[in-house]
Amino acid sequence: MYPDARCALNFRNPFELLIATMLAAQATDKSVNRVTPALFAKAPTPEAMLLLTQEELEDLIKSIGLYRNKGRNILAACRILVEKHGGQVPGYREGLEKLPGVGRKTANVVLAEAFQEPAIAVDTHVFRVSNRLGLAQAKDVVKTEQDLMNNIPRDLWAKAHHWLIFHGRQVCHARKPACGVCRLAECCREYTGLKRETGEETE
DNA sequence: AACTCGGGGCA
DNA sequence: TGCCCAGAGTT
Incomplete structure (x- = not known):
């Protein structure tokens, strides 16, 4: 965190x-x-x-x-x-x-x-990071909201939300994600997919 | 889906 | 300089 x-x-x-x-x-x-x-x-x-x-x-x-x-x-x-x-x-x-x-x-x-209503605000960071990680399935923001609410225990929504934003801003950038320092790279759908394509060469 | 609003922060 | 910023509304 x-x-x-x-x-x-x-x-x-x-x-x-x-x-x-x-x-x-x-x-x-x-x-x-x-x-x-x-x-x-x-x-x-x-x-x-x-x-x-x-x-x-x-x-x-x-x-x-x-x-x-x-x-x-x-x-x-x-x-x-x-x-x-x-x-x-x-x-x-x-x-x-x-x-x-x-x-x-x-x-x-x-x-x-x-x-204190059940809602997760999906901004560009939350959308991008959660879809890369595989927490949601890249359809639209409403679908992403629902995926997140289903995949994350409610008492962690707020923390997860803030974590996704900070992670998006500091590590998982839109253009150049810093996968080398990302602790979740090995379980990231985007990263492991990229690794397969380039033949195991990603840093 | 693409475009506009829009000055400031930061490398 | 160039890119990005806890988006929304209109076409």
């Missing part, structure tokens, strides 16, 4: 988790954590967020990239939270996925971490 195998985003409640996860799309957790303290100080609730103009919001988050989409989506999402959910973050999939800027992955993060 990697030393900091826990959620790398900083948050204190479901609302902060939702916003931080929305901001994290195609951005590093580090850059998100850099902007959230100031953001949540000004806008700790959906109601407070709506007091910001889109320009003010964009200014607070622009260092993470994709800030125009994210700013617009966050304000629209907060409007829905206030008007349809009493200012609370809904704890069910349909409510979450109807929020603009919230897709399958972000909804799963909130469901699992804020509401």
Whole structure:
């Protein structure tokens, strides 16, 4: 297990988790954590967020990239939270996925971490690594979610999820996986397959 | 399935 | 420089 195998985003409640996860799309957790303290100080609730103009919001988050989409989506999402959910973050999939800027992955993060619902969020790392290892069967993310939930004991979901992400980032890279230092190489479907093809030469 | 949004981190 | 970042929405 990697030393900091826990959620790398900083948050204190479901609302902060939702916003931080929305901001994290195609951005590093580090850059998100850099902007959230100031953001949540000004806008700790959906109601407070709506007091910001889109320009003010964009200014607070622009260092993470994709800030125009994210700013617009966050304000629209907060409007829905206030008007349809009493200012609370809904704890069910349909409510979450109807929020603009919230897709399958972000909804799963909130469901699992804020509401202890059975969900594993499959991002690019989890998808790639679990399919390479053979924990899932490379169809689509929903299939991968189900494979993971079937192949991993529930009390290990969170740890396994974080492990898959960190492993993907640090070892099992998309282009050049560091199979030489991977402790799972010998039982990795991709690695052993490659080894067969190249005639036992892989390092 | 492919494309767009997009500035910053890091080698 | 070039590649990548705990994706989502549209065409």
